[in-house]
Amino acid sequence: MTIAPQRAVVASGLTRRFGDVTALDGVDLEIEFGRVIGLLGHNGAGKTTTVNILTTLLLPTDGRAEVCGHDVVREPAKVRESIALAGQQATLDELLTGRENLVLLGCLLGLSRRDAKARAAELLERFGLADAADRVCGGYSGGMRRRLDLAACLLVPRPFVVLDEPTTGLDPASRIEVWAAVRELVDDGTALLLTTQYLEEADRLADRVVVLAGGRVVAEGTPSAMKDRVGGRRVEAILSDAALVDAARDALVAAGLDAAAEHRLCTVSAPAPRGSLDLEAALEALRGADIEPVEAGLRRPTLDDAFLALAGEQVLDEAVAAS
Numbered sequence: 001m002t003i004a005p006q007r008a009v010v011a012s013g014l015t016r017r018f019g020d021v022t023a024l025d026g027v028d029l030e031i032e033f034g035r036v037i038g039l040l041g042h043n044g045a046g047k048t049t050t051v052n053i054l055t056t057l058l059l060p061t062d063g064r065a066e067v068c069g070h071d072v073v074r075e076p077a078k079v080r081e082s083i084a085l086a087g088q089q090a091t092l093d094e095l096l097t098g099r100e101n102l103v104l105l106g107c108l109l110g111l112s113r114r115d116a117k118a119r120a121a122e123l124l125e126r127f128g129l130a131d132a133a134d135r136v137c138g139g140y141s142g143g144m145r146r147r148l149d150l151a152a153c154l155l156v157p158r159p160f161v162v163l164d165e166p167t168t169g170l171d172p173a174s175r176i177e178v179w180a181a182v183r184e185l186v187d188d189g190t191a192l193l194l195t196t197q198y199l200e201e202a203d204r205l206a207d208r209v210v211v212l213a214g215g216r217v218v219a220e221g222t223p224s225a226m227k228d229r230v231g232g233r234r235v236e237a238i239l240s241d242a243a244l245v246d247a248a249r250d251a252l253v254a255a256g257l258d259a260a261a262e263h264r265l266c267t268v269s270a271p272a273p274r275g276s277l278d279l280e281a282a283l284e285a286l287r288g289a290d291i292e293p294v295e296a297g298l299r300r301p302t303l304d305d306a307f308l309a310l311a312g313e314q315v316l317d318e319a320v321a322a323s
């Protein structure tokens, strides 16, 4: 009797060297079904290398990984049956139309021609490609190719889906469409690994974020734990004139806030552990100094702040106590 695996991915000590370059250096990763993991990192951090190993496109130099209960080195065919991948480069037949690409792939994946056609039509509609469906892909824009590639990834349900920078090059409306499709997938119990440079994307979609730097995991946790680690909320006031910045900071300091000035951005800010109470105190202090900010509010650190700080630190074993 085979026991269904609890986790879509269990990887430990994954290492990959290319000559002198160590692309991955002992990465541990677990992904549960029904969860989205966001893999974040600068260019060259090792995201695509991780994806390629988990999808059997590349062998690890060291370490091991199981995907849906199958070892990526010993049982690559079984792994491939369990996954769908939208790689960093779209893989389409340029000479076929969008619809033909999807129908062909659907048939290769085991759908009947009739089902493949129906599924293709549904996905073309969903990704805003219905009007372009019968044009050859060679003439598609970058964003259209990306969308078709994602549609291809969803043709047949698979328990583990990997998207390597799925929304790079997409316009905002298409990004939102992709995000909605991703959420639907996960609601169905699919496990999803998403690499991205868009921190907003990880923040929106990922249950857990893993930050890679130099082939190592430098931090992991929920997006919100990441943000907390970089610091809590801040009050921030944007001023109309750089000449007001010092006076504004002094007024906030006099009111007991630990304010800092950012002259280039015409901004003053201070930690706001008491939330709106600190915001009110700051506004009152500014008013007392005759300064009316253009805009003022509470800001939580963005994942950008967290990511830059964490990737910059390059600290190992500093996992955020998340979840």
Ligand SMILES: Nc1ncnc2c1ncn2[C@@H]1O[C@H](COP(=O)(O)OP(=O)(O)OP(=O)(O)O)[C@@H](O)[C@H]1O
Pocket (backbone or CB within 6 Å): 018, 021, 022, 023, 041, 042, 043, 044, 045, 046, 047, 048, 049, 050, 088
């Ligand atoms: N086939 C290869 N041969 C030699 N070096 C490679 C190869 N593939 C990746 N590398 C190196 O491994 C490191 C990690 O690359 P990887 O493609 O995994 O980064 P990434 O995080 O996906 O970056 P990006 O955001 O640019 O896609 C880089 O230093 C890269 O140059």
Ligand SMILES: [Mg+2]
Pocket (backbone or CB within 6 Å): 047, 048, 049, 088, 164
């Ligand atoms: Mg990459």
